[in-house]
Amino acid sequence: MNRINKVVLVGGTHGNEFTGAYLIKKFEQYPHLIQRDSFETLTFFGNPKAFEVARRYIDKDLNRCFKIQDLENPTLSTYEEIRAKDINEMLGGKGKSPVDIILDLHSTTSNMGLSILLDNFLHPFNLQLAAHLSLTHPEVKVCWAPLIESRCLQSISEFGFAIEVGAVAQAVLNAELFQKTEKLVETILDYLEAYNQGSISQTNSTLTLYEYVKDIDYPRNDLGEIQAMIHPQLQFRDYEPLNPGDPMFLTFDGKEIVYEGESTVYPIFINEAAYYEKGIAMGLTEKRHVTV
Amino acid sequence: MNRINKVVLVGGTHGNEFTGAYLIKKFEQYPHLIQRDSFETLTFFGNPKAFEVARRYIDKDLNRCFKIQDLENPTLSTYEEIRAKDINEMLGGKGKSPVDIILDLHSTTSNMGLSILLDNFLHPFNLQLAAHLSLTHPEVKVCWAPLIESRCLQSISEFGFAIEVGAVAQAVLNAELFQKTEKLVETILDYLEAYNQGSISQTNSTLTLYEYVKDIDYPRNDLGEIQAMIHPQLQFRDYEPLNPGDPMFLTFDGKEIVYEGESTVYPIFINEAAYYEKGIAMGLTEKRHVTV
Incomplete structure (x- = not known):
């Protein structure tokens, strides 16, 4: 341009x-x-x-x-x-x-x-x-x-x-x-x-870029009804590292569901209201450092 | 009963x-x-x-x-x-x-x-x-x-x-x-x-009761459009004392609007989303101590 x-x-x-x-x-x-x-x-x-x-x-x-x-x-x-x-x-x-x-x-x-x-x-x-x-x-x-x-x-x-x-x-x-x-x-x-x-x-400067990898949906039952909430430890923690084994969801009866991925990711759009209907509880990103 | x-x-x-x-x-x-x-x-x-x-x-x-x-x-x-x-x-x-x-x-x-x-x-x-x-x-x-x-x-x-x-x-x-x-x-x-x-x-115990007094609307223009937001110092401060002279709203061009009442009140429902259409920016309460 x-x-x-x-x-x-x-x-x-x-x-x-x-x-x-x-x-x-x-x-x-x-x-x-x-x-x-x-x-x-x-x-x-x-x-x-x-x-x-x-x-x-x-x-x-x-x-x-x-x-x-x-x-x-x-x-x-x-x-x-x-x-x-x-x-x-x-x-x-x-x-x-x-x-x-x-x-x-x-x-x-x-x-x-x-x-x-x-x-x-x-x-x-x-x-x-x-x-x-x-x-x-x-x-x-x-x-x-x-x-x-x-x-x-x-x-x-x-x-x-x-x-x-x-x-x-x-x-x-x-x-x-x-x-x-x-x-x-x-x-x-x-x-x-x-x-x-x-x-x-x-x-030349280094930019931290959060590259979108995939969406994660809420756990749901056969009717599509949500069975768990964003875990309190993850709520409002957008851009913070989520490691394998870290709590991700909490079921309504109090059971923790952990992140089962193989490497650290950085969730964004955690608990965005408009995404419930889209089947998105959060988006996972990977952190990159690029030189621009 | x-x-x-x-x-x-x-x-x-x-x-x-x-x-x-x-x-x-x-x-x-x-x-x-x-x-x-x-x-x-x-x-x-x-x-x-x-x-x-x-x-x-x-x-x-x-x-x-x-x-x-x-x-x-x-x-x-x-x-x-x-x-x-x-x-x-x-x-x-x-x-x-x-x-x-x-x-x-x-x-x-x-x-x-x-x-x-x-x-x-x-x-x-x-x-x-x-x-x-x-x-x-x-x-x-x-x-x-x-x-x-x-x-x-x-x-x-x-x-x-x-x-x-x-x-x-x-x-x-x-x-x-x-x-x-x-x-x-x-x-x-x-x-x-x-x-x-x-x-x-x-x-016999003392109960603190927040008695509703009146609603306060957002400042609006002749078309009914909102002209100010809840002041950052008041946002999320439900139940805290609001004294005469304390900031209440902030206009879009950055002017403070203060509370002009004569005595301390305790706002509730500050910035409730559903109340914009009802003409309510917050409800004012007075604090009472009643023995029950």
Whole structure:
């Protein structure tokens, strides 16, 4: 990428993730906060209908609707499937959008702190930005899900990524996380401005990357009903090492279920409310150190 | 009351409050846990349709549908209004139910710890039970909302009350809170058993009661949109003193809004997710010491 011309900040892709939704409202009220000299910054509200009723979605998770084959499938016609097609058109079309970076602001009931979520191809530009954010905001963690094709909104743009902040309950504003997220967005915009001005020094630095390996579901019975909870020793311990033999779940009658993998992993999205229905109790990652 | 004959434990009155919902499922699987010799304990799932979709309610908050005039109003016909009438009939009818105590298990995104919520008339029996729980579970706080008539499910029975546990996100199981709530329910049932056996010693003890005074809404604009968040210094500080001049809200552009009352109050239900739509940022209580 030679130069960034257009950035779109998105919130409310999930209607009950208030941090991003209200940040977008704030940026719309005070546009000077996100304006920079060398590129255009626009805001966009992902799922206003779901936000009105403080739910993640109306019919279907909007942030799983952005695969090209789905965007091109005329038979998909739920509210979110149509909304995804509309968004894709408004933003210029996946793979050919004039938007360089879509930054989608999410929140989670997991203790993810301030997380950068990269999917798809790991472009050096994103890695350098992530390394910069890790340095300037030591709280920031960087995750990478090496997918064949992202289903997420930010994948409309080539360098799009998501921010996940937590732990915060659904449909709740947490002032501290709101302010931290706002500062992180400011830092990102400042970085992009410096990038355009050629004032980013290309120093080799090491970035810690949490690479997604697989999901773990809750133990369930034949009817699909959950039979155990996240173990108290694992609750809120996102990004901390989970070793073979460490407690993972606690059944309702008090039995411990341990992690039976062969090596240490680093769970993320532990006990995310929206993932119960997706069959995900947590995602396991491996920790990598990459030089960027 | 001479003797307790029938107790009903309820969970899932709000479909996204998983602590109570899954506790009821557990008690249904292991009924011996709630059986006592001298009275009958039944379980009841409040809003299974809302639980299926992990939402508080389908059409209307079920736990606001139990005023006698509403139960008797044939024109009220949303899912929850009909469900309330059905529940009322199943449990024998408000004011004449053979159920002595309905114990309704709720959870909240507010940091309410383990709370006992009493509404309506303060019967000495409830006060003595609450005092016992405060002694045996020092974490327990007791709130009283002196209403003319309760709209809540537990008001079908004369001595019904609710338990609120938190902080926990909606649609999430927190193992630690699950276990604490289960222990509290056990203690309550053991107390009722001892009461029936005449082995409760009537010692005068002092009970701290948080008496509900009024609700405070979020600052809003003319369109009803929220303009401020709970101040970080107040977040998760349920039951702690809020003095005149203490910060209460933080606007999106960073201005503090302070508490302008004339005396110290004790906020509860601070930042409860389900209360945004009800226009409640917190409830203010006054602290009383009563001898029971």
